[in-house]
Amino acid sequence: MKRIYTIEDACIGCHLCEVGCITEHSQSKDPVRAFLHEPVRSISRCTVEELDGGVISLSTTCRHCDEPDCLRACISGAIQKNDAGVVRIDTEQCVGCWSCVMACPYGAVQRNLAKKKANKCDLCPDRKSPACVDACPNRALVYKEGSQK
């Protein structure tokens, strides 16, 4: 399956992947509205991790594992892996126990504290390639076929 790969050497720490993700998961899909005018702002599914003042940086995101630990840990059956291999959370079923958050070895599941729901990458079902990949100005995120590692 196609996955998002992060290229550490090319990541410039601009965090535009996060802006792209929040915008894509908003109602309007417009950055100004998503950040300033919509009542609820979504949480970014990718996180830029930085070390040494940004000398080392990379955008982390869900690996859509072949055998997802989050899925196994989920107590309500909210996390499912579909036929295409995409691991998604059904927010209706999520009870906000954070078991998935603790189980994920990549730290790729976020907590939406306001809604008390877990939050994770859905590979942008409405797009050809995920919003974070398209938002990256330096090709540090690549969307291609490959394994989870």
Added chain:
Amino acid sequence: MLYKSVNESFNEFLIDRADAKCIRCKVCVRQCAYDVHAYLSGEDALTEDNSLCIGCRRCSALCPTGAITIRSNEESFKANASWSSAHIRNLYAQADTGGILLAAMGNPAKYPIYWDHLLLDASQVTNPSIDPLREPMELRTYLGKKPHVVEVVRDEKTGKAKLATKLSPQLKLEYPFIFSAMSYGALNLNAHKAMAAAAQELGTIYNTGEGGLHKDLYQYGKNVIVQVASGRFGVSEQYLNAGVGIEIKVGQGAKPGIGGHLPGEKVNDQISETRMIPIGSDAISPAPHHDIYSIEDLRQLIYALKEATNYEKPVSVKIAAVHHVAAIASGIARAGADIITIDGFRGGTGAAPQVIRDNVGIPMELALAAVDARLRDEGIRNQVSIVVGGGVRNSSDAIKAIALGADAINLGTSTLLALGCTLCQRCYTGKCPWGITTNNPYLAKRLNPEIGAERLVNLVHAWGHEMKEILGGMGLNALESLRGNRYKLRAVGLSDQAMNLLGVMPAGE
């Protein structure tokens, strides 16, 4: 500080931030290499210090909502035809510091640009034009010494013709463009990787500049000219043999008569290893080569380098375009060089005294015409190829240079622009916001060599297509047919003297 001197407060640029569009993503804060932008967490607001802005446009390019516009500061001094704002600003800066003003990139001052006064010919009625999409069109260029005569003999056994003349080593370029000498140190490794990979893809050449060749780039040897400058950085037998040609750098268009100085802060472990100097030490290139004080001395160095490389590689000598350039070029040809590289006064630099950059040297167009004419008059034009650089902005400038007698064109500023440079002219600070002329690892990441190489390849392909169209329109099917063919050029708005120097007729004649 509340008080700011006139100099500090009379900044060049103003940042216009549309607050209604600002989403507080802080990309401007993170991306500015000059700490112009700041986020006030208490007020949840962005602020800026306009006096620090250098006008590189990094923030406005990366702002995801287009909330930032950089404008030039319209606030001005009382109008004065003699004292421009730039003159006044520079004088204040020197009164503040007592130092030489530093500058970078090429001469931006308002001198005539001869390309803009030359027009090209095209075929009509009496001679057919050629469609390059349907018929073959050749841009391939060979650089090096060409023989006076070519002797062909017939092999007695097989009856086939073969060349009896021994040819000098040649550089084969599929496009008449070379990514010009910008040293590793002045530019970072990502920029060098991009140039080397693009040169390989295009079948052309990249010049290392004076900072040596990084060990990772030896694999691109077939597409490399190695440079030997007055500092001799990174020069070894292995280095001289790493590429397909060698260039002796005598002068540079942006700063003729001036040496180079790479500050110690820029000399990191990789640059130290490549240049063969200690980490953190200043890399100083003396103004002259201390072993070259005459044409005879130059001949010694040329032959020393040829000897070291078994006479297998053409040797180029690069000089800045200055007065008497034709006589100097003649001397270089007679000293045994295979290629003469002429760098016009618009050629770029990573750092030069502004007074030198803006006032020393002559336009490349005139220097090229003078050198080509002189070498022809002396009957030695075939002994050297001429490579020119400094002020070629597009394919038409390039093709006009070919018609004036150039064999190939050095692309310096154009290369940087293709890599993302916005000509903010602050290379000497080592804080290039586009990650090109910086060795700061946080900033250098901004140049992805893969993207850079693609963009360089695109640029040369685009110029190549345009040159083929122009050649076809003139009824020529090879760049070789245009080389030195000044009959295909006509001048508009030039004095008789300028036309005489350029060897072109006025339009209409």
